[in-house]
Amino acid sequence: MISTLWLLLTRQIDTNPAQDDAALREACVQARYGTDTSLAREALARTRGSHNLRARYLRVLAESTAGGLGSRIDRGTGQVDTTAAWTDKWAAGFPTDPDAHLVRARSLQARAWEVRGDGWASTVSEQQWAEFHRLLHLADEVNDVAMQLAPQDPTPWATRLRMHIDLGAEPDEVDDTWEELTRRAPRHREGHVLKMTYHCRKWRGSHEQMFGFARSAAATARDGSPLHLLPVRAAAEWALWEQKRVDPQRSAEEIGELWRQDPVMQSELDTALSRWFHQPTSRQGADWLDDANFLAYGLARTGRHAEAAPVFAAIGKYVTGVPWGWWSDTRGADHFVRARRRARRAA
Numbered sequence: 001m002i003s004t005l006w007l008l009l010t011r012q013i014d015t016n017p018a019q020d021d022a023a024l025r026e027a028c029v030q031a032r033y034g035t036d037t038s039l040a041r042e043a044l045a046r047t048r049g050s051h052n053l054r055a056r057y058l059r060v061l062a063e064s065t066a067g068g069l070g071s072r073i074d075r076g077t078g079q080v081d082t083t084a085a086w087t088d089k090w091a092a093g094f095p096t097d098p099d100a101h102l103v104r105a106r107s108l109q110a111r112a113w114e115v116r117g118d119g120w121a122s123t124v125s126e127q128q129w130a131e132f133h134r135l136l137h138l139a140d141e142v143n144d145v146a147m148q149l150a151p152q153d154p155t156p157w158a159t160r161l162r163m164h165i166d167l168g169a170e171p172d173e174v175d176d177t178w179e180e181l182t183r184r185a186p187r188h189r190e191g192h193v194l195k196m197t198y199h200c201r202k203w204r205g206s207h208e209q210m211f212g213f214a215r216s217a218a219a220t221a222r223d224g225s226p227l228h229l230l231p232v233r234a235a236a237e238w239a240l241w242e243q244k245r246v247d248p249q250r251s252a253e254e255i256g257e258l259w260r261q262d263p264v265m266q267s268e269l270d271t272a273l274s275r276w277f278h279q280p281t282s283r284q285g286a287d288w289l290d291d292a293n294f295l296a297y298g299l300a301r302t303g304r305h306a307e308a309a310p311v312f313a314a315i316g317k318y319v320t321g322v323p324w325g326w327w328s329d330t331r332g333a334d335h336f337v338r339a340r341r342r343a344r345r346a347a
Contacts, residue, residue, distance in 0.1 A: 012317040013333050017060045019289050019318045024060060030086075031061055032068035037090045037100075044099045052226075053286040054155050055190040062087065062106030066114045071107070073115055078127045080111050082138060091142065098149035098156075101142050105159055108139035109166065120244075136166055154184035154191070161194045165203055174198055189226050189287060192217050196230055200237045207241075210234050218271070224281035229291045231268035232298045233323075235259060239301065240326045252301075252328045260302035269298050277311060293320040293336075300339035301327070309347035312340045 018025040027039035040061050047054035065071050070084030082088060087104040094100045112135035116128055124132070140163050146156040157180050164174045174195070181191045199205035199213050214230035221227035243255045259265055272295050276282050285291065292315050299308035325332030 013319045013337060014317045015319055015321065015333060017063060017320075020316075024057060028061060028064035031064045037086055040086075040090075040103065041099065044103070050286070051154055051185045052189045054153075055158055055188070056286040058102055058106055058155060058159075059190070062103050063110045065107040066110040071111050078115070079131050080115060080135060082108065082111075082135070085111075096149060098146045098153065101146040101149065102155055102159065105139045105143035105146060105156070108135050108142065109159070109162060112136050112139065112166070133167075136163060139163065152184060154181050154188055157181035157184065158188060158191045158194060161191060161198070165194060165198050168204060171204075187221070187225065187227065189285070192227055192230060193233065196234060197237075200234070201241050202237070202245075207238055210237060215268075218268075221275075223275050224279035224284075226276065226282075226285045226287065226291045228272050228276040229294055231265070232272050232294050235265045235268065235298060236294060236323045236326060240323075243328075256301040256303070259298075260304075266302065269295070269302070269304070272298075273307065273311075277314075283314075289315060289318045290320055293318075294323055296336075296339065296343075297323045297327075300335075300343065305339075305342045305346035308339065309343040312343045 016025060016028075018028050023039070023043055027043045030036050030039050043057055043061070044054070047057050065085050065087055068085065070086065070088070071080060073080055083092075085107060087100070087107040091097075091100040091104040112132045115135065116124055116132040140160070143156050143159045143163070146153075146159075150156070157177055160177050161174065161181060163169075164177060178191070178195055181188060185191065196210060196214050196217075197203065199209040201207055201210065211231065211234050214234040217227050218230050239255050239259055242258070243250060243252060277292070277295060282288060292311055296308050296311040296315060299305070299311065319333050319336040321332050323332075324336045327335040
């Protein structure tokens with residue numbers, strides 16, 4: 001029975017960011033291809049009181065607009081219409097609804113990144129940079145409206161933190177935003193991930209700053225908290241930088257072996273397994289499938305295939321583009337499938 005289940009799983013992948021949430025999946029379909037905002041409104045309304053779930057729904061709904069109806073890039077001008085997407089119309093029709101402005105702000109960020117692309121800064125044209133910054137500055141203005149309409153909600157402060165990363169803000173700006181965010185939600189998962197990202201070397205920080213923040217946050221986290229995944233995320237960021245920027249001639253396998261030989265990073269994988277994955281409350285987390293993908297990635301890249309097997313079994317078919325796309329230039333889903341197959345054989 002188990003072997004049959006594994007065979008079925010190794011042939012299936014699902015890259016939809018809504019994952020196993022049927023209501024969110026349907027809301028995203030309407031968001032991307034339709035004009036009815038009712039499902040999105042209902043979905044976000046259900047998240048009030050759950051900051052981490054609210055952050056997830058907001059992110060997934062907003063990102064579903066990129067490339068959808070009314071938000072495609074004009075190939076002639078290189079610009080994006082900022083009035084025609086469903087989020088734009090929702091905010092225009094409901095000017096006092098903070099949810100409408102939150103989703104529009106995040107959708108403008110997603111559209112900005114679609115314009116920029118996900119390559120290194122050196123690959124981005126002047127035209128792309130101009131439109132990227134135009135969209136982000138508009139997103140910032142819209143997010144300010146959401147802040148005014150819902151002053152106790154930490155969600156727009158997380159959006160502002162993401163904006164600081166995108167625009168290369170100074171540390172004092174980031175610190176001020178971080179203080180406001182954590183005053184409203186001290187253990188905000190997305191906020192911690194974003195703060196760690198700001199500290200990583202590919203943005204404005206260093207390996208030392210990134211690991212320092214991640215380890216400090218994890219050290220005080222309770223059992224079952226997704227903050228135990230922060231050091232694993234930091235290690236994945238470190239591996240990406242070392243492989244792509246420090247020595248592109250070094251293979252992914254060589255970087256994985258360095259990761260495997262580091263006793264501190266291996267201990268952090270142990271902690272993520274024991275204090276997060278194996279805790280009964282871990283799956284209550286809003287983004288637990290995303291976090292489980294990072295844990296499986298770390299175990300797979302360091303050759304800990306047998307320990308990765310139950311993590312892959314829990315993930316099922318729900319692969320995430322990040323971090324699997326960081327492994328090498330090969331399609332990320334292919335790395336996921338191969339790693340899952342190795343785990344099955346080692347179990």
